[in-house]
Amino acid sequence: MKVLKRIGVALLSLLVPGLGQAVAGAVRRGFYVFLGTSILSGLSIFVAAQRARFPEEVYGTSARIFFILLLSSFFLLVALRLIYLALIRRVAQDEILYRVGEGLFLVAVVVVFTLAGPQLIERVAPPQAERLLYMTLLLVMAVVLAGLWLWNVQDAWRVAEGREVSWNGFIALVLLGTLVLGTRVVGIDLPKAIREYRETERILGDILWPWRAAFDYKATELRATAKVQAPCPPGSTPPPVNQPKEGEPWVVVTPTCGELSVRDEKGKLTYGTLLTIRGGGFVPGKKVKIKWENPIGNEFTPRGVGPTEIEVGPDGTFTTQLYIPDVVIPSFAKGPQIHKLHVVQPGALEFTGKLSREMKLALQAMLESIMIGLMATFAGMVFAVPMSFLAARNLMFNLRTSPQGLVGGVFGLVLGGYVGWQVAARVGSMLGGIEKAPVSVATLGFLLVGGGAVLGFRLLGRALDRLSQRLPTWARAAIRYGGFALIGAGLGWPLGLGYAHGLLAIAWGEEQAAAVATQMAQIGAGLGALAWLYLAYRWGEEGPVYIGQWIYTVTRLILNVVRSIEPLIWGLVGVIWVGLGPFAGFIALTIHTIAALGKLYSEAIESIHPGPIEAIQSTGANRLQTIMFAVLPQVLPHFTAFSLYRWDINVRMSTVIGLVGGGGIGFLLIQWIRQVQYEHAGLAVWLIAITVSTLDFISASVRKRLV
Amino acid sequence: MLRVEHLTKVYENGTVALKDVSFTVEDGEFLVIIGLSGSGKSTLLRCINRIIEPTEGRILWNDIDITALNEAELRRVRREIGFVFQEFNLVERLPVLLNVLAGRLGYVNPWWSLFYYFPKEEQERALVALETVGLREKAYNRASDLSGGQKQRVGIARALVQEPKMLLADEPVASLDPVLAHSIMGYLERLNQERGVTILCSLHYLDLVQRYATRVIGLRDGRIVYEGTREDIRRMTDEEFKQIYGEEAQRLGA
Structure with missing residues (x-):
């Protein structure tokens, strides 16, 4: 079997x-x-x-x-x-x-x-x-x-x-x-x-060891000059013939006057006088170049009239021949003109010890990157700290209110938000309107609306909660049912509109959907009101409404969504918002930092010992006092550690943000890469590496001490 | 006078920690609660000042129903009820003095306290309380630098500055050695006898119970299974003892 x-x-x-x-x-x-x-x-x-x-x-x-x-x-x-x-x-x-x-x-x-x-x-x-x-x-x-x-x-x-x-x-x-x-x-x-791999080698080499480009070099050269007159002056003497000199470069040109070569319209050259050029006192074994300087002082390499790069013999001398080149003479210059023939021998590059322009730029941009990271971390912290408290399970889950309190809270939220909006709009118009100062007005509005909403929520929520305890039962019921119906309608209205403009618009097309949008909104409001009336009935007078869990869930949701959008994408948003430059990078990193730190902070809060909270609550402390005495001392080292870590990340990120135009060294880096200046790009890469590892080392050792 | 009526606590995971517990404590009593770990002692004490919300029942403290208070009223009641914990529950990163001053949070201006600022007389009061428990010279050390016994004394000082009318102590000596245990219990006894503070204290060791309690209640599985006076405890039989601590329990040392 x-x-x-x-x-x-x-x-x-x-x-x-x-x-x-x-x-x-x-x-x-x-x-x-x-x-x-x-x-x-x-x-x-x-x-x-x-x-x-x-x-x-x-x-x-x-x-x-x-x-x-x-x-x-x-x-x-x-x-x-x-x-x-x-x-x-x-x-x-x-x-x-x-x-x-x-x-x-x-x-x-x-x-x-x-x-x-x-x-x-x-x-x-x-x-x-x-x-x-x-x-x-x-x-x-x-x-x-x-x-x-x-x-x-x-x-x-x-x-x-x-x-x-x-x-x-x-x-x-x-x-x-x-x-x-x-x-x-x-x-x-x-x-x-x-x-x-071979093809990459040169580029990689430039990037891996770019330090030659970090400094300025002075080119030293040997130079000797002879004068040539063209055409030969009738009746007067041409310039004297040079004499060779000991100990310094010399050049002797014969004759010292003659006819210019002429180039006709088809580009065909008719040679002028042939010059014999002897030179000496140059470095043996290396080449010299012959340059021509026209009467108004422009120097050029003569073309098609003879060799212009000549090997210097072992005794430092050379001899060559060259036709007088074709030189365009301005029509007002009449008669014989003095030209110059230069013999130039480029020497070794001399180290000046000064930083090159690119290195200075890179350093400046690096500083910018560090500052972007620093500012974004600070701004992120300011917003992340309060958000993290709202996103901490252990602080929020016991927060509850009565249904009446909820009604007050929601109305306070709307009212506070509205007041905040109005104030922001006034201030905005004083600053010259949203067009003139978009970010400051927007930030201010954000703060005022958010702050107003939170304050309204808190104040009105508590007020109504307390007030309703002194009211007769029917009044409490009226607040509850009336308030809930309004909340439901308020939530349902935009949902209905969204349904019409979002889903229906896909199925039916924009116009038909727009025609029924109002009806949809009304239906949504009605359904919402009904649903909330049912809630008002089910929760009764006492509730409790676990308002803390709602806030927790919404805050977490927001943090997670914002965090899951890469800083690079926030960078694009920032560039569209305020244009190219470090400010855009700052905005991108700040947004991402708020979400990332908010989550890290809230997890630090969730992992604290509950004992001190119990103890501080037992003394009759209120919620804020409990946070300051029992929560903050416990989480502060973690907060500091996380912030440092985030700064470290932000500096690294700011280089990436720079790639999309968010300022800092990344901006410079991508420019140099596009201009195929790999040595300069290498400078940027090195600076980033040095900065990031230094910051990493610092933040790691500080963190080790803190936690 | 504290009256606990039909107190029941069911945790969210369904654990019934307290079941229909009723008892009365007169002012000035030293009531000891005994019982095994998990018998509901901690939950009972925490329900009294509502660090844990009771599920059912009433708690009457001088005829005020604590369970019916709103947050602000609850805070005013809490500041008159000290609480001493088994694990001391000090804020380890703050100085000892601030830990003691935390006991005044229910009294002082809440806005100033958010910046760790306390008026001179409050600081003086905290130093006096530290003097009482013999730790004045440690006032400016960090709480984490103290030993276990010292931490518990700071915990008592924190309760002292609340000027409590009642003190709840949740196994205050369970983390300490026997000598320290007697010294800590001595502070509670003096508080009880000199200042007339009502004390509710849960304890593990029977000899400590016999030495300090004026009255005893025994909890088992969230129910009161024993109630007796100091004399009753001294005469306690092995049967009664086993009823509280379970069949396999042995009397230690007594």
Whole structure:
């Protein structure tokens, strides 16, 4: 009987993986087996169906085959070992035999691949290679899936036997399959990376050691000059011929006057007088350049009239010949003009010890980045601290009020928000309107509306809560039902509008949806009011309404949504809002910091000892006093540590924000990369690395002391 | 006078910590609550000043129903009821003096206190309380620097400055060694005898109960299973003892 059952269970698992295990009583195990097997099978089919994934890019293919085979055999080895351990663990003498087999297999793999690998890479032509790669993938996946299937049957058998079972083989096979699929999907190609590294080398070199660009250098050069007159002055003497001088560069040009070359409209050159140029006193073995200076002082390299770069002989002298170049002479310049011929030999660059312009820029931008990070952290903290208290489970979950108090609170919220809005609007118009000072008005409005709302919520909520205790029952009921109906309608109205303009607009089109928007809003308001009337009925006079849990949930939701939007995206928002520059980066980082710190802070609050809170509450302290005495001293070190950590992150982030125009060093970095100035980009990268690691070190050591 | 009527506490996870507990404490009594861990002693004490909200029942303190008070009224009642904890519950990062001054939070101007500012006479009062427990020279140390016994004395000083009419003590000596235990219990006894403060104290050791209690109630599984005077405790039989502490319990030392 028992054997029959085992066979039946194994057969079931053969049909549907995991079914046998489930039938044999291990339902959860069966479910996981089914899930793992079907996901891996589905993934294999999906990847196999994309066979034309890299149709063009076939050069690395044969190498990829090599790589995948190597990887698979390694993991196959691990899988075999784990399966072995799961199966025959108890047979002790087999262990040695297995080890030997394992070792031989490993040696075989290494030998085969070192011998066959390069052959394979050389012999297989690209299209064939692509096919071979594909077939290998199929083969490996078929082996893995077959193995998984067999493992599952055997597992079902063992479960039915009631023996000890393990996950090892399953995990190893699934991991192997996933990794093999992964190399194909990602297109991992180690050989290609090695083959094509050379082209990166120069750029990488610039970036890794950019310090030459950090300083200014003075170019020293040797220079000698001779005067040439063109045309030769009739009746008067041309400039004297230079004499060679000891100890300094000299040049002698003969004759010292002559005709200019002439270039006609087609660009054809008619040569002028041929000059013989002798020079000396230059550094031997290096080249000198010949430059021409026209009568109004412009220097240029003459073209098409003879060699302009001449090797200096071992004694420091040289001789060459050059036609007088074509020089455009202004029409007002009449008669013979004095030109100059320069012989220039560039010397070594001289280190001046002064920082280069780029280095100064980079330092300035780095400072900007640090400051952006610092300011964003501070601004974030200011908002995050109060939010974190609202998002702390242990502080909020016991906060409750009566339904009447809720009514007062919600009306206070609306009223406070409205008053805040009005004040902000007045102040805004005094500052020159929202167009002139958008951020200051918006921030002020945000603060005033938020503050007003919170204050209104608190004050009116409490007032109504207390007042209603002195009112007759019917008055309390009136407040409750009336207030709840209004709240419900107020919540339902925008929901109805949103339904019309959001969902209906998709289904029906904008215009038709807009036509029914008002009705929808009314229906929404009606439904909301009904729902809230029901709540008013159900909660009765006492409630309690767990208002704290609501606030907690909403705050957490906001924090999580804001936090899950990357700072880079907030950076784009910031750039659109206030334009390019550090201010945009500051806004982006502040928003993200509020959310991130709010969460970290609130978790620090949640992890404090509840004892001191009990103790302080027992003395008759109010809520704020309890926070100042029992909560704050406990969380302050954590807050400080988290803030420092965040500063560290923010400085790092501000470099990224700079990439989208948020100011700081990232802005500079992306500009230099776009201008292919890798050495300067390297400076920026180095400065970032130095700053970040310094900050990391500081914040880590301070944190260690605090917590 | 404190009257507890039909007090029941059911925690949100469904645990019934107290079930229909009723008793009366006259002014000036030293009532000791005994019982195993988990029998509801801590919950009972915490329900009395409503650090834990009772589920049902009333608590009448000088004919004021504590369970019906709103927040502000509750705070005024709480400041007259001191509380001493097993784990001392000091704010470890604050100086000892501020820990003691925290006992005055229910009396002082709440806005000033938010900046840790207390008037001169309040500071004087706190120093006197520290003097009483023999820790005046530690006033400016951080609370975390103190030993266990010293911390509990600070805890008592914090309750002292509340000028309490009643003191709730939740196993005040369970974390301390026997010698320290007697010294701490001595402070409570003096408070009881010299200032006439009503004391409700939960205890573990029977010898301490016999030494200090004027009356005893025993809790088991959230119900009162024993009630007796100091004399009753001295005459307590093993059967009664086992009724409170369970069958496997042994009398220690007594």
